[in-house]
Amino acid sequence: MNIKHFIATYIIVFAFWLLLSAHTDTFHVGAGIACSGIVAYASHDLLFAGTGNHALTKIVRFIAYLPWLFYQIVLANIDVAKRALSPGMPIDPRVVTFKTMLKSDVARTALANSITLTPGTVTIDIVDDVFYVHAIAKEPADDLLEGAMERRIAHIFMED
């Protein structure tokens, strides 16, 4: 058991408890200390798994990535809403595959979720290095295969 990870998890979990409970009396804080201890003991190896070195840099870069992701989510919704509401229903679904250069599970998960959140694409499966993505039309598929998002993710997790 990694004692540093345990303590860090304990502090984060307990801070989260305080934030959500918003009570400062002895009973609630005491219950928080006890529960946080149990949860931190059970999950101390989860929170920092796969981050490897330079965890702080990765977190900062990930937070910097979020505004762009939000922008993409807005675009995705307008795009799908347009396709759903226009009378001609301009959809042309297809499954595309591409090989990823990302190595770690965290980076692949981030890419898979980002693909699902952005315009017109849903990640179906990852087999070895290959992503299976369902796209609603040709343009979103082409945008994805251009690879801008993968490069951003690679930059965040220092795999470029």
Next chain:
Amino acid sequence: MSDTTTITNVITVVLLLVGAFFVLAGTIGFVRFPDFYSRMHATGKCDTLGEGLMLVALIVYGGATFVSVKILFLIMFILFANPTSTHAIAKAAYDVGLKPWRKLDDRVEWMNTSDTGNAGNTGNTGNSGEGRSGEDGGDGR
């Protein structure tokens, strides 16, 4: 004082309406789209922004309270959970062998046998190429 309340209310109402619009669009898409996978696009995406905007509206209305912080965490949770569950359902359908719907113009019906492979796929309009990409040639999955 009442001016700020009015402005807050207007922002809240606008956010709620826009959020409701996206949820409605998602639902209409769900009804209109032809198959399972394209319906996933409609529900999985429009819900993320629709719910998000509605929750932001509640934050604006409630002001800086502990409840608002909890709503903020709710938004973050939706942001992670929505694509994950969308992916899980899509993967389950794909593993079971559900074939995505294709527009039937000059295309072979979606690769139901592996030996049609890429040969049946050349009629596609403008594959983006670049070597690293391509249509799913049906590798027997």
